[in-house]
């Protein structure tokens with residue numbers, strides 16, 4: 001899918017990767033960019049940007065956002081939280097699941113009618129930790145694994161409706177989220193370019209940065225991917 005002249009909605013767009021995705025969508029000629037934000041201000045003077053108040057855990061805000069959007073080609077589920085924990089209680093798991101998994105689910109369900117009309121695309125920002133947990137952020141890892149699994153089911157379930165579903169397996173990107181983690185990180189701008197490049201090439205799994213690219217080939221030719229395809233064949237032709 002080419003982004004030029006398309007309408008794109010990005011959650012968590014006020015900072016980090018979300019903000020870079022807004023700028024990259026504009027650079028590629030998007031007709032309108034809906035920039036969802038839970039808090040903070042959006043600093044973008046481009047009149048193609050429409051800010052939306054959108055906490056992905058808040059059903060009435062989600063419904064209000066749907067009412068403000070006339071048509072939609074690409075939904076980018078980017079909003080996320082990451083908190084250090086050690087699996088000593090369930091609070092951290094619930095907190096991560098509520099934003100990174102259920103938030104993604106609720107926003108996707110709400111915008112589905114618009115995406116059905118446009119034969120659009122859903123892009124879910126996941127993480128390499130969806131494939132193997134980083135045990136210093138185990139609850140975050142669980143939530144991304146759940147979101148990845150949901151991405152695979154939605155891909156199979158929505159294929160018959162002409163909607164494509166893409167998972168983005170991000171490696172470390174230089175944002176507030178991993179500020180205390182002293183490892184090489186890619187810039188938000190390069191990650192945003194990688195995500196749209198993958199979408200424009202029609203890649204169902206997108207590896208947008210050097211760390212993620214190092215496992216792309218292994219993932220695409222591996223047993224888990226083969227099983228995903230085998231299981232997807234159980235979905236009736238027209239869901």
Ligand SMILES: NC(=O)c1ccc[n+]([C@@H]2O[C@H](COP(=O)([O-])OP(=O)(O)OC[C@H]3O[C@@H](n4cnc5c(N)ncnc54)[C@H](OP(=O)(O)O)[C@@H]3O)[C@@H](O)[C@H]2O)c1
Nearest residue numbers: 012016017038039055056078079080127170172173175177
């Ligand atoms: N940075 C990395 O290394 C990395 C790696 C792999 C995957 N990712 C994923 O990439 C995505 C973006 O991360 P980032 O690095 O850009 O993080 P970030 O700089 O911490 O930004 C997170 C964004 O999500 C928003 N958000 C959090 N809870 C929300 C909610 N309930 N409703 C709506 N928005 C909410 C935040 O809004 P507020 O400003 O209101 O808090 C902020 O805009 C996340 O899904 C993250 O898991 C990041």
